[in-house]
Amino acid sequence: MFEELSLVRMASAMARHATARHSVIAENVANADTPGYRARDVKAFSEYVNEPFTPQATRPGHMAFGAQGGGLNVEKIFDPMSQASGNGNAVSLESEMLKSVEAQGQHALATTIYRKVHDLMRMGLGRGG
Amino acid sequence: MFDLKKAMKAAASGMDAQSFRLRILGENLANADTPGFQRKTVSFVNEINRLTGASQVRPDQVTLDQSDPRESYDPGHPMANERGLVTYSNVNPLIELADAREAQRSYQANLSIFDQARRMHAGTLDLLRR
Numbered sequence: 001m002f003e004e005l006s007l008v009r010m011a012s013a014m015a016r017h018a019t020a021r022h023s024v025i026a027e028n029v030a031n032a033d034t035p036g037y038r039a040r041d042v043k044a045f046s047e048y049v050n051e052p053f054t055p056q057a058t059r060p061g062h063m064a065f066g067a068q069g070g071g072l073n074v075e076k077i078f079d080p081m082s083q084a085s086g087n088g089n090a091v092s093l094e095s096e097m098l099k100s101v102e103a104q105g106q107h108a109l110a111t112t113i114y115r116k117v118h119d120l121m122r123m124g125l126g127r128g129g
Numbered sequence: 130m131f132d133l134k135k136a137m138k139a140a141a142s143g144m145d146a147q148s149f150r151l152r153i154l155g156e157n158l159a160n161a162d163t164p165g166f167q168r169k170t171v172s173f174v175n176e177i178n179r180l181t182g183a184s185q186v187r188p189d190q191v192t193l194d195q196s197d198p199r200e201s202y203d204p205g206h207p208m209a210n211e212r213g214l215v216t217y218s219n220v221n222p223l224i225e226l227a228d229a230r231e232a233q234r235s236y237q238a239n240l241s242i243f244d245q246a247r248r249m250h251a252g253t254l255d256l257l258r259r
Contacts, residue, residue, distance in 0.1 A: 019132035019249060023183065026136035026242045030143030030186045032235055033150075034173040093238050100245055107249045114256055 166218035
C-alpha cells in the first residue's frame, strides 16, 4: 500500500541507492592498499531519477528496479578523478571517506522522509503525529 | 539491506587484511636484531566473494625481502666471520614503524566504514519503532 505513494517509493529507492553506493565505497576502502586496484563509484541518484526512460520511476517491479532480490541495479563506474599511485592503486582514502559520509547522509534523508510520510498518515488517521 | 551487509563484509575483510599486515610488521620488528633474519613483506589482492558478489581483500603470499642484511664490525662477537663482521637482519625499524602507522590508518578507515554501515542499518530498523 505504501509503495503506491511516489514519495515513499522515491525515498525507498534513495535509501537503496545510498546503501549500494556505500557498499561500493566499502570495497574501495578495503582495497585501499591492493596493487592495481581502481576506485569505483555508482552513478548519482539524481541521474537515475532524471533519466529519460526511467522504468524505476513508474513501476516498482520494473526491469532494473528490484529485479534481483530488491537491490537497485547500480552501474559501477570507475572514478575518473582518481590518480594511480606507485603500485597502480587508485584509491584516495580521503575522497572515499567524503563519499561515504555523503551516502550516509543520503540514507538518513531517505529514512527521515519515510518516517515523515508515516507520521503524516498517522496524523490523517487521527492518531497524532 | 543486502548491500549494507556487503559493505560490512568488505570492511571486515579490509580490517582482517590490515591486522595481518600489522602482525607481519610486528614479527619483523621483533626480529630486527636476529642474525640472518630476512624481512617479510605482504601484499594484498582483490578477491570477489562468489557467495555475495562483494569484492573483498585478502593478504597475498608473504614474501621475503631479498635486500642485503645489516653488517657491523665486531671481531669479538662469537658470530663474527673471518673479516670480523657480524650479520644482522635486513629490518629497518623506521620503515616498519611507518608501515605500521599506515596499516593503522587503513584499519581505522575500514572501521569507520563499518560503523557507518551499522548506523545506516540501525536507521532503517528504527523505522519499525512506534
